[in-house]
Amino acid sequence: MIEVTGLTMWYGDTLAVDDLTFTVKPGLVTGFLGPNGAGKSTTMRAILGLDVPNAGTALIEGRLYASLHRPIHRVGALLDAGAVHGGRSAQAMLAWVARSNGIGSGRVAEVLELVGLARVAHKRIGGFSLGMKQRLGIAVALLGDPGVLIFDEPVNGLDPEGVRWIRELMRSLAGEGRTVLVSSHLMGEMALTADQVVVVGRGQLILDTRMSALIERFQRGVLVRATDPASLTRVLREQGAGVDEEGIGLSVTGLDASEIGDLAYANGIVLHELTPRGASLEEAFMELTRQSVEFR
Incomplete structure (x- = not known):
């Protein structure tokens, strides 16, 4: 599981995350929703040990990310699809990550096929579209066959076929008993993908419930x-x-x-x-976050 407890994070005078507590359970796709500036990406960075909280904890399997042995085999993450070396090929980048983590070349070929990049594996990443970079980032996240997966806006830049593909991928990963946390601003897609919903606004928890219960509530x-x-x-x-x-x-x-x-x-x-007649997830989200929107 992912367990966030009392997480508080300041950036100078800005309170980005305010005493946030929620749990992400295995076997479910958990949608992490909130308007811009709600603290979603900051929380994900804290879970992955990239930022140190001022208070509270963010644990994976009951431990800090930094204390996990060979973490790529336990946790896979995609936070920024553009954070890649444009001069390398997809094959070379994955091979480098694999070799540095004791993963065989066969797994590289497997994940390239899984994300649909096998035919362009030897092309330079600098020439990739945003959607292709998203697929490459997902390949890196899956490389170690981890039980916990964290994705920040993975649907950005994908065409309709790609959106459907990632929806089915997320659900299949959760169906295997993995823990899947995914943020997105595409409410219609989250309504089809997520089983559980964690809604935040201005760094605070607004709602943590099953998707079906949220729709029924409205x-x-x-x-x-x-x-x-x-x-x-x-x-x-x-x-x-x-x-x-x-x-x-x-x-x-x-x-x-x-x-x-x-x-x-x-x-x-x-x-x-x-x-x-239930409200759409978009309508429910707008109602829940009405007081938490940074820009009106």
Whole structure:
């Protein structure tokens, strides 16, 4: 697991992370969400020992990153896809990292194939697009076959096929029992990828919950179409529900879909549609972080 406890980080007079506590569990993709300046990248750097906190701890498997033996075999990370030597080829860069960590050349070929760079393995990285550099950074993160993976905005620069590929990769890695922490500003993609959501704003924890629970929390009611909408409206209002006409149907609040279905059945009313309407992750995120946006 990744365990962040009471993490506090100052940069001069700026409080970047403020007493932040959360846990990232294995077997799940955890989305790390927040507006610009929320402290996401700073927290990831603290987890990886790149920045030293003023207070609190950020542990991997119960230990500081710096104390891990051969950490590349325990933790893989991509924080900045552009932090590469442009004059080297993808093959040469991976071979250098592999050799310095006791990893065989066969694994280099394997991860290049996995991230889709096998055909350009001998081309210089300086000529790569941002999407190709993202794939290369993911290859480096996977090189040691680690159980913990941390990705900061890995979808940036990827085309639609690449976005779908990384979504499936993240979910397959978590499905193998690995711990996966990924930050992103693409809410629609996170809604399809993440199982757990940690939302931060101005360095503080706003919410730590399952994705399904977050969407349910911002449910917009239930859309109902019935053969006798007038009778259904009367029955639902008698139970304290709010009912409004919406097109050819009814918008119902105060009762969930199963309760509405049971009441319709008990009163002999035939339903043609019964659709719960949850807010999108983007809508939920905007509502949660409304007071934490740095630039309006």
